[in-house]
Amino acid sequence: AIRLNQLGFYPQAKKIAAVIGAGAGTFRIHAPGSQEAVFSGTLSESRRSPFSDKTTRIADFSALTKPGKYVLEVQGVGASYVFEIKNNVHEAAAKASAKGFYFQRTALDLEEKYAGKWARPAGHPDQQIMIHPSAAGPGRPAGSVISSPYGWYDAGDYNKYIVNSGITMATLLSAYEDFPDYYKQLNLAIPESNNQLPDLLDEVRWNLRWMLSMQDPADGGVYHKLTNASFDGMAVMPHQATKTRYVVQKSTAAALDFAAVMAQASRVFKDFGVQVPGLADSCLIAAQRAWGWAKVHPAVLYDQTSLNNAFDPDISTGAYGDRQLSDEWMWAASELYITTKSDEYYTAVNLFPDTAMPLPSWAQVRLLGYYSLLRHAEGLTQVAQKDLPILRQQLIAMADSLIQGSESHYLNTMMGHKKSDFVWGSSAVAANQAVAVLQAFRLTKQVKYLDAALMNLDYLLGRNGTGYSFLTGFGSKQVMHPHHRPSVADQVAAPVPGLLSGGPNPGKQDKCATYTSDAADEAFTDDDCSYASNEIAINWNAPMVYLTGALEAFLGK
């Protein structure tokens, strides 16, 4: 009943627990095994979850700053898990969530010295990929074969999707652009750790090389995904999953997301011309060609139903079928403009059609471009200068509206004000809200934004309606059975670490029998049948990397 960040708290930062079902009264904090209180306080007034109707009271022990191990106790309710107050309290989580991408790598043996007990043979070399009839083009007829190796598995399945790689890569590259000093020293213990590139960028490069191979050299178009015709069974290790793989139809969303990522990657890797000669130039050329293809094909949607009506074999894996591309245009234009400083990209698209500031997701990438414009504001040309102060204000207003109401909220988080926060992958909503307010913190240095980001990290690590810590391998009440094929198939009891579970989703599209609640904030089951609430995915891990890295960079010592 006592929900708190199960990893713990920074000595100098805000410290909150939410106590479910508590009456008015006090709470005490003591060392494990001791009865001597080192801190005591009064619980807040009662609040109510609008979803489950449960009541909570908030215990605020921010004033306890002394490092150590503690237990929080409330009479009549019980005691919390043991938690710590210490410097760098999220360092291990920051490393593990980035290392989670290493565990998702295709085409590489995961050796024991890097992967520990999760060592496994390489899966999916992806050097013999069929051109699906929907993807046929000059020089690449249906049934011909291309090589498209490397990259990460998208999620609990073994396919590789350009659209979802888009926001994922942007979030990781942005973490690097925002915190280069932090990432230059962060060692992820991956095979490339001893080279001269920051480890996070080595990891990004693994997927970048795959993405580059998804562009048709003939016309610059980008295949929407590389996939089996249908999902594999659950108890299959990567190297055992050997079904035929295809690249399917090119799409405008894929081309634009690809263009945006390549443009951003180009400027990031430009600083490493000695380590990765030519990569920055290759990325920029690839970005410009994809943009050129999109201009000629501005509205080619990926619609799996129509594709299956027209071509064989049928494809039934993840669609990532966005139908609204204005935000993809804004994002690609922004990134190409920032990297090239050519005004033609800035003016090619209406970057500010209205004042909406929608939270990023795979289907909504407008803010990825806005974050980048603000990040690089100082170096931009005249054409952008009139817009930047307004954009800055809008971003701050968005952060303010995310924060608004948190103080009286039943968890004291930004997450969970609205039922619509609990979508498929709700953990990424919490993480992306935090990334948004961290942009406001970078712009203003107002601590309320940093606090709000920390509150949402607390949500992900235990202060939530389920009581789970959603990052595998971390916390006292851990997710043990994510919908993640290697974790199911590998005979190791613990799941692959550093992966963020999707989190509560009242949609329950998987129809698993083991859910115990219909409430939006509780509709979660730690069962590998639950792809709708307990899968893991690269686009959810990436904002967790950003959030934990940012908090360590700002609050770690």
Ligand code: 9MR
């Ligand atoms: O994250 C995606 C979510 O927004 C969609 O509602 C859902 C259904 O289309 O698909 C999710 O993405 C899945 C993808 O299609 C296939 N790999 C696993 C992804 C996470 O569940």
